[in-house]
Amino acid sequence: MITAEQKPMQEIIQYIAPYSKILLVGCNECVTVCAAGGRKEVGLLASALHLNHLKQGKTIDIKEITLERQCDPEYVEELAPYIDGVDAVVSMACGCGVQTVAGRYKKSPVFPAVNTRFMGASLGQGVWAERCKGCGDCVLGITGGICPVARCSKHLFNGPCGGTSNGQCEIGPETDCAWRLIWERLKELGMEDRYEDLMNAKDWRPGGAAGPGKIIREDLA
Amino acid sequence: MNTQSRLEKILASGELAVTSECGPPRGARPEKVKEKSALLKDHVDGINVTDNQTAMVRMSSFAAAVIIKQMGLDPIMQMVARDRNRLAMQSDIIGAYAFGINTMLCLSGDHAKFGDHPMAKGVFDIDSVQMINMVRRMRDDETFQGGAKIDGAPKMFIGAAANPFADPFELRVMRLAKKIKAGVDFIQTQCIFNLDKFEEWMKGVTDRGLDKKVHILAGITPMKSVGMARYMKNKVPGMDIPDTVIKRLEGVSKQQQPEEGIKMAVESIERIKQIKGVHGFHIMAIEWEEKVPQIVEQAGLYPRPKV
Amino acid sequence: METFEPEIVAFCCHYCAYTAADMAGSKRISYPSNVKIIRVPCTGKVDAIHLMKALEIGADGVYVAGCLAGDCHFKNGNVRAEARVNRVKKMLTELGWEPERVAMVKLSAGMGEQFAETARKFTETIRKLGPGPGKRTGIDDRAAS
Structure with a gap:
């Protein structure tokens, strides 16, 4: 699978600082398996971003959605109904997913929330190693x-x-x-x-x- | 004879060869190269010029080798696979040969992690074995690695390294055989401190008749102090320093340790001379070049033959 | 600030801490009513998102109370829970919140007194820290979303 790790929180916060309505998009494939950008991580990041804004006495609208496969135009199409209602997209997929979303929705800024690392295999719970x-x-x-x-x-x-x-x-x-x-x-x-x-x-x-x-x-x- | 290399001529004559090395400076200081080389000039048949050794940026081995060549000496240009792709390697080889540099050493190179640019991307387009093969084909077939003919092929005498002490030990003779198959002419070994293990490796080499196909120069490093011995034992990858070496240095006073280290190096050479298949010595006196003449003389390897 | 009464959520393992809370009750050992207990079959079931969501929607502090080291009914649920609590602590730090707002404690079923003591201490810690994230702007209605 393609492995990834979440970016430092402050980097993500800086990306979205100018925006108040965010579409936070996860992926059900590799990043779900390596616990970097699946439904669970989308929820956690959304919650963290809420806590960040609360700290500053602000609020932020975050629409959470996790696609079956973010590197596939067919599934990325599912974002169409929401895209006009948000200021920016934050993708938790690998670089392939981020680019597929950015390529489809040209008017929305799309920011990565994870760093794509390598093609690897699982060595055990919570451990992945590069293999290809x-x-x-x-x-x-x-x-x-x-x-x-x-x-x-x-x-x-x-x-x-x-x-x-x-x-x-x-x-x-x-x-x-x-x-x-x-x-x-x-x-x-x-x-x-x-x-x-x-x-x-x-x-x-x-x-x-x-x-x-x-x-x-x-x-x- | 394949090349104009002085080292090749010495080895062909059946005499024991002696090489040493010069680490180029970390700055544009040609005088440093000259000083170090001048210390070695009458006592060795070739001077290795290291290529960003331990992954620290230094004056290029090509440039330092040119300086040495212009002093009328015989540089052995080292080249690592870490810093160049095959285009850069071949152009540097042609360039070096154009300056009369006719002997080189093909290496993988220490990982960038150890140096002062650990964030650098290692190239590793081809490995040391493939580099040997490329240089051999440039010489013998007069073709580039990509297949095109070379107009003015560089005739390099090709060297490589061997570490008899890294594991798996059983692969170490086989990997040498691979380098021979690729076309290597001479080998400089890793510093030898564990002589028993070196003898065992050499037995594997001679049992397969590999000593008839390649010239093996045994790597010798004099220990400056017990601290250096401990550091090499614990910190330098692929180094085999038996406790007896450390104990012997510990047994003399700090002031006497350098002299003891030199004595040990000379004794090693004497013993290794008896080993079948060894055709010379490569003396790596790390930042201690001034002691090389003494070692060469005490080991009975002086004067160097004229070829 | 004098009127601040912390709201605290405690995820308690059915096999140990929850039973300890029961024992505290039956022994009439009082502990602060600020602590709201949620029984879980094993603290291994408690995910980072549960702690985060609790803070987000109004809890001022959250702790997870699992079995003593080596005593997990499901082998190592308490170990996993502790790792997750540590992860949330790290996230809170990154976000500028106090990591002390979440905690992991380990108890056995017989430790009613210690349960009450933990509840008291944690409540005091949170009382000193002041209102949590969800309290700052009073967006409690997000609990429903």
Whole structure:
């Protein structure tokens, strides 16, 4: 999923300072799962913003709504009945959702309330870790199911570097050395001999080097 | 012989090679490069010029290598994958070669986290193994990494690093084999303090006959003090400092520690000379370049052969 | 300010604090009537939004009373509740409100005396802090929305 974290409260407060009617929009997808911008977080942020205004002896109108998927024009259309009645939109979706809303409702300022972090997986309750960089040319099939692009701090394709100690990355003990993990997994799979295959310099075009990515499926478009 | 590199000539002659290094200054002070290099000039066959070592901004290795070259010495230009993409690397390699720099070292580079710009985005377009391969193809196939022909190919003698002490240990010989496959000519190892482990690694190297395919220069660092030893043990990633090293330094007075450190370095060289497959030494006297001549002389590696 | 009587909401776990409140009652140990008790099956059920909404619509202080460490009927509901209370404290601080307006306390079913003592102390803390967010402009009608 795409992971996100709520922005510092003061940053959000500054965005909306000039406005008195806000449409606060959550998303039912990734940001709900990572507890950053789902229905629950929309309620909590709305409440926090109310408390902020009460502190200043003011009031603010906040319409809370959580869309099925904010990165999909079909669902973003559901905001149409409310948009004219508000001064600004605050989106709790990832950057994809924020931009879909901003692209559809051109006259309304749209502000992000979360920082989109990475594509990750859940490691347990309340813990998410980066697992994919969207490089566009997946190598997991030859690296034992562990991604060197996302999980090696230096994106090494022929690792590990000389900084590994006690199986951890040189950047710190909370990060596993991806190449140690790859090696262990290759051994488990009886694929040790694959380690010495040279991995050639990567073509970064599918991962963004060729400009903003776009997929067009002729059979669906 | 593939190149004009003095280091290649020494190694081809079968003599033990000696290299050392010079960390460029953190400012436009060419005289600092000259001072450090002058200390080394008669005692080494090549001077490594580090590339933003420990991710701290310094004078570029290219520029400092040019200064050293213009002194009539032999720089070994280091290049890290952290700070350049393949375009920048190749243009710098051609540029350096145009100035007569014919020996280089391909490295991944310390993570930016350790330096003075931890907020910087690391490039890591290609890794050190891929860099080796790129430089080899520029030399042997006279082509750029992208495939086009080079008019005036840089003929670099290609080096890389190896850390026999980082884990997983069992991968360390295999990764060397990978660098050899990519086209590396010589290897400078991480500082060796755990000689038993280095011997074990070298046995793995020679068992596979890799010593016939690459020249291994053993990394030697003299300890200035017990404080430095403790710091390296605890703070420097991938460093293996046995307690015996620390104990021995603790056993002498503070004033005697530098001399003891040099003695230990010389003893290490003497022992490593006996190890099959070692073709030379890379002496990294960190901010202590003036001691390199003494170490080289005491270790019986002086005078340097003329090639 | 002399007439200020704090309104306090206490989310009490059915298995411990709520029973303790009962015991205080049956033992005739008095505690301030400012404290309004909401019984919950486990404090793990109390979310940050409940604390925030209570403050927003007029409570001057809110506390969560769960089981003693290690005694949660549902394993670790009290631990989760405490984490949420801490999160709300952080949010209140960011918003310029006093973090002391929310609190986590831990009691066993037999601690009637301590229940009353907690209620008294918390009421005094809030009395000193003065009216909460929802009281400032008297928008109590939002309770209905």
